[in-house]
Amino acid sequence: MSKLTDLTIKELNVGYDKKEFKASEVTEAYLKNIDASSNLNAYITVTADEALAQSKLSDDRISKGSRLSMVDGVPIGVKDLFCTKDIRTTAASHILDDFVPPYESTVTSNLLNAGSIFLGKTNLDEFAMGGANLTSYFGEAINPIKRATDGKEVVTGGSSGGSAASVAGGLAAAALGTDTGGSIRQPAAFTGIVGLKPTYGRCSRYGIIAYASSLDQAGPMCKTVEDTAIMLNHMAGFDENDSTSVDIAVPDFTKGICDGVKGMKIGIPKELLNESIDKDIEQSWKDKAVRILKDAGAEIVEISLPNLKYALATYYILAPAEASSNLARYDGVRFGLRVDGDSLDDMYLNTRSAGFGEEVKRRIMVGTYVLSAGYYDAYYLKALKVQKLIRQDYLNAFKGVDLIMTPTTPMPAFTVEESKNFDPITMYLQDIFTVPINLAKLPAISVPIALSSTDKLPLGIQLIGRDFDEATILKAGKVIEGAK
Amino acid sequence: MDRKEVLGIAKLARLKFEDKELDSIEKDMGQIIDWIDILQQADVSSLDENGTDCEIGLRVREDTVKISGLSKELMKNAKEPYESFFTVPKVVD
Numbered sequence: 001m002s003k004l005t006d007l008t009i010k011e012l013n014v015g016y017d018k019k020e021f022k023a024s025e026v027t028e029a030y031l032k033n034i035d036a037s038s039n040l041n042a043y044i045t046v047t048a049d050e051a052l053a054q055s056k057l058s059d060d061r062i063s064k065g066s067r068l069s070m071v072d073g074v075p076i077g078v079k080d081l082f083c084t085k086d087i088r089t090t091a092a093s094h095i096l097d098d099f100v101p102p103y104e105s106t107v108t109s110n111l112l113n114a115g116s117i118f119l120g121k122t123n124l125d126e127f128a129m130g131g132a133n134l135t136s137y138f139g140e141a142i143n144p145i146k147r148a149t150d151g152k153e154v155v156t157g158g159s160s161g162g163s164a165a166s167v168a169g170g171l172a173a174a175a176l177g178t179d180t181g182g183s184i185r186q187p188a189a190f191t192g193i194v195g196l197k198p199t200y201g202r203c204s205r206y207g208i209i210a211y212a213s214s215l216d217q218a219g220p221m222c223k224t225v226e227d228t229a230i231m232l233n234h235m236a237g238f239d240e241n242d243s244t245s246v247d248i249a250v251p252d253f254t255k256g257i258c259d260g261v262k263g264m265k266i267g268i269p270k271e272l273l274n275e276s277i278d279k280d281i282e283q284s285w286k287d288k289a290v291r292i293l294k295d296a297g298a299e300i301v302e303i304s305l306p307n308l309k310y311a312l313a314t315y316y317i318l319a320p321a322e323a324s325s326n327l328a329r330y331d332g333v334r335f336g337l338r339v340d341g342d343s344l345d346d347m348y349l350n351t352r353s354a355g356f357g358e359e360v361k362r363r364i365m366v367g368t369y370v371l372s373a374g375y376y377d378a379y380y381l382k383a384l385k386v387q388k389l390i391r392q393d394y395l396n397a398f399k400g401v402d403l404i405m406t407p408t409t410p411m412p413a414f415t416v417e418e419s420k421n422f423d424p425i426t427m428y429l430q431d432i433f434t435v436p437i438n439l440a441k442l443p444a445i446s447v448p449i450a451l452s453s454t455d456k457l458p459l460g461i462q463l464i465g466r467d468f469d470e471a472t473i474l475k476a477g478k479v480i481e482g483a484k
Numbered sequence: 485m486d487r488k489e490v491l492g493i494a495k496l497a498r499l500k501f502e503d504k505e506l507d508s509i510e511k512d513m514g515q516i517i518d519w520i521d522i523l524q525q526a527d528v529s530s531l532d533e534n535g536t537d538c539e540i541g542l543r544v545r546e547d548t549v550k551i552s553g554l555s556k557e558l559m560k561n562a563k564e565p566y567e568s569f570f571t572v573p574k575v576v577d
Contacts, residue, residue, distance in 0.1 A: 102557035243542050313520040324497060331498070333570050335561035344572050348498045361499055365490075365509060366516055368497040379520065385528040424512050425519050 004029040005170040009074050009227040012173060016062050016073055023058035023073030026173075027051050027117055030075045034119065034171045040142045042165040044080045045088050046120035051075060054117040061115065070230045072115025077172035079163050080121035081128055082108050082218070083207040087118075091209045092136035093126045095330045095337045095355025105207025106239045107176065107218045114234045119172055123162025126357045127327065128183055128211045131430045132419055133161025135359040143191055143413055144169035148456035154413035157187030163221050164191040174222045174231050178208055180215045181315050182408075182434025185446035188221055189408035189460025192448045194228045194477065195221045199468045200441035201246035204239030212322035213244075215315075215438040225447060225477040229253035232470060246468070253474055261476050262297030267401035269305045275432065277410040281459050284450040285407045289461045292483040293405070293476065301401055305393040310386045311436035316428055317370050317383035318439075323360075324367025330355060362424065391440040398466050403473055406433045408446040408460035433462055443470045447477040485514040 004026045007015065015021050031048050058073035067073070083089050083101035090096045104112070112118070123141040125133055132155040133141040141161040143154045145168065156165045160177030164187035167175050177184035179197035188195025196219045203218040210216060220231035233254065238247040268290070290300050332338035332351030339354045341347035356364070370379035397404060410432055419427070437444045446460040461480060465473040490510045494501060501509055555568065564571045 099561055102554050102560065240545060243544065247543075307526065310523055310526050313522050316516065317520050317523070328498075332563065333572055334558075338563040341573060344575050345498075347573055349500050352498050353500045356499070361501075362509065362512055362516075364497050364499060365493055365513060369493050369513065369517070370520075372493065372496060379523070382523050382526070382528065385531050386523055386526045388531055389526065389528065423515065425515055 005033055007173070008224050009070065009173055009222070009230050010224070012074055013070050016067060019062065023062060023117065024052065024055040026073065027055035027075045027119070030119055030172060033169070037144070037169055037171055040144060040165045040169050040171070041123055041139050042141050042162045042169060042171050043077065043120040044090055044092060044123050044138050044162065047087055047118055050087070051117050051119050058115055058117060068113075068115035069234060071111060071234045073117065074173050075117040075119050076111070077120060077122040077163055077166035077175035078108055078118050079124055079160050079176050079178055081124060081178055081209045082176060083209065084108055084118070084121065087121065089121065089209070090137070091127050092124045092138055093355065093357065093360070094137045095351070096209075097137065097337070099336055101207070103207060106204035106241060107235050108207070110237065111234055116234070122160070122166050122175060125159035125161065126360050127209065127323070128159040128178055128180055129323065129359050129363055130158045131182070131186060131427055132156070133158040133187070134416065134419060135357055137357060140416060141165045145192060145458060147415070149454055152415050154415050154457065155190065155419065157190035157409075157413060159183040159187075160195075160221060161187050164188055164193060164195070167191070167193045167221050167223060174220060174227055176218060176235070177221045178216055178218050179438065180211050180319060181438050182431045184219045184221055185408050185434050185444060185460065185462060186430065188446045189448070190413040190458065192458030193221055193223060194225050194445065194447055194481070195219065196228050196232060196445040196470065196473075197437065197443060198232065198236060198470055199443040200438075201244050202236050202443070202468065202470070204237070204242040204245045206239055206241040210326040212319040213326060214322060215319060217438070225445075225474055225481050226254060226257055228445070228477075229257055229474050248468055251471060253471055256471065257474050257478050259475055260296055261293055261479050264298045264402040264472075264476070265301050265400065266293055266298050266476070267301050267303035267397055267404040269308065269404065269406060270302050271305055271308045272406055272433070275410065277407060278412060278452070280450065280452040281407045281410065281412070284459050285405070285461060289405060289449055289480060292480055295483075296479045303397040303401060303404065305390075305397060305436070307386065307389045307393050308436055311390055311439055312428060312432060314383045314386045314390065314439055315431070315435040316366070317379050318387065320363040320367030321371050321380050322367070324364045324371065327356070327360070327364055387439045390436055394440045394442060394464075403476055404464040406462050406464070408433060408462040412452045412455060412457040412459060437464055442467060443473060445473045445477045447480045449480060485510060485517055
């Protein structure tokens with residue numbers, strides 16, 4: 001039998017059904033790995049005692065044959081952006097480094113009610129702002145996969161870098177991420193795992209520390225496509241505590257997942273064909289992925305998304321604008337860090353300046369600028385309108401195709417030193433394939449497609465679906481996964 | 485983007501920067517603002533006045549009082565609570 005920590009959620013289910021091992025044994029094995037791989041800095045907080053207690057409850061249910069769900073007894077990592085009752089929740093920021101929420105987020109609550117075991121809170125970019133997990137107050141998470149050519153450590157991607165490292169490194173059976181502009185899909189691609197951003201409104205945002213509320217969405221990060229479907233089944237659902245939660249039935253995403261793509265039409269956006277992207281990624285997309293899907297009976301169609309060129313600029317107006325407003329709550333009065341001052345204003349200023357990191361401050365500044373008098377119409381309002389055009393482009397394209405396929409990232413993972421030569425805009429350009437999907441509110445999945453030719457680093461392919469049609473991208477993802 | 489403008493935005497954002505931080509934030513913001521300026525080329529004339537409406541729609545909850553029972557727990561994260569109050573530096577003489 002393979003190691004307990006190598007098993008997928010599906011395989012854990014088989015083992016539990018046959019009573020081959022206990023949930024507490026699986027949990028202990030993961031906790032041991034977490035301890036042995038602390039150099040990956042995947043977790044900000046490990047909740048070993050709570051995890052073991054939860055696993056004993058799963059053991060009881062398994063022995064009685066009364067498991068609650070397919071995630072009962074499954075040990076997972078939770079991005080430290082989800083509020084967890086009585087467990088420190090930091091958003092990887094100094095300003096929240098001692099914050100203990102008095103309530104549970106809806107998504108984590110759904111999973112707890114289904115019997116999941118929480119191993120701890122995973123590392124991320126501060127307030128989910130970043131694409132390499134380099135902005136965390138607790139230091140960067142490290143990719144378990146090293147670059148083959150020079151043996152150097154590379155970044156996990158971000159912002160859900162700790163979640164990605166935990167799944168790729170055998171430190172969790174699955175993990176929770178959030179995705180505002182690619183924060184699930186890009187780290188999934190960099191670490192060779194599967195990551196899905198559901199349609200906006202599919203999973204409740206209640207209890208997720210807000211970055212850009214109109215774009216934030218929770219999603220699963222898993223070893224396989226089928227595990228991703230299982231996790232999503234237990235995360236999704238209507239929640240009256242989130243005004244943007246959509247009251248729509250949640251199908252069983254595992255159903256029909258092996259149905260294939262025969263007869264499907266898959267769109268390739270012509271505007272991206274001439275983008276400057278890494279050669280290996282280009283090949284994995286235009287040759288390998290296209291061939292796999294064609295062989296499976298799909299038809300590849302060229303589509304046009306004429307406003308795609310505005311997506312990054314639109315995102316880097318809307319997201320900072322919302323962030324500047326959302327982060328106004330961190331003032332030292334009710335929770336989080338407080339740095340004293342001579343006056344109330346002084347206290348605000350001292351607290352916020354000491355509590356926020358460089359990238360967060362930069363985004364608050366840009367957001368404040370685009371919302372300020374004289375610039376609101378030219379930037380913020382204009383960006384909202386362009387967002388609508390971008391979404392219309394996708395809706396038009398979906399009249400002729402069932403899904404759209406692009407790479408997940410323009411380049412493979414890089415080292416921390418290399419990132420030091422990036423200015424903020426170079427870093428923002430990493431999001432070129434993922435950001436438009438958040439603006440269009442659509443679901444998308446990143447699935448490992450290949451390793452880069454010399455460095456042997458994982459590359460991801462992105463499949464984008466219609467509103468609330470996660471089922472179709474899961475099916476296509478399964479085909480890509482199975483063809484390796 | 486000049487120094488005066490950066491300081492004005494920082495004041496609105498309740499952030500302060502050291503002198504050397506100001507150099508880099510001024511440079512970065514200048515670059516970012518130039519970069520997002522590409523949006524001025526986008527033709528949005530096809531959208532009507534309601535071009536920004538969210539089609540998925542927003543719900544509002546019933547306007548009813550719910551007792552969370554969390555008042556005590558919520559105070560636990562406050563740095564200097566006084567009974568059931570949050571305290572701040574004196575604002576009136």
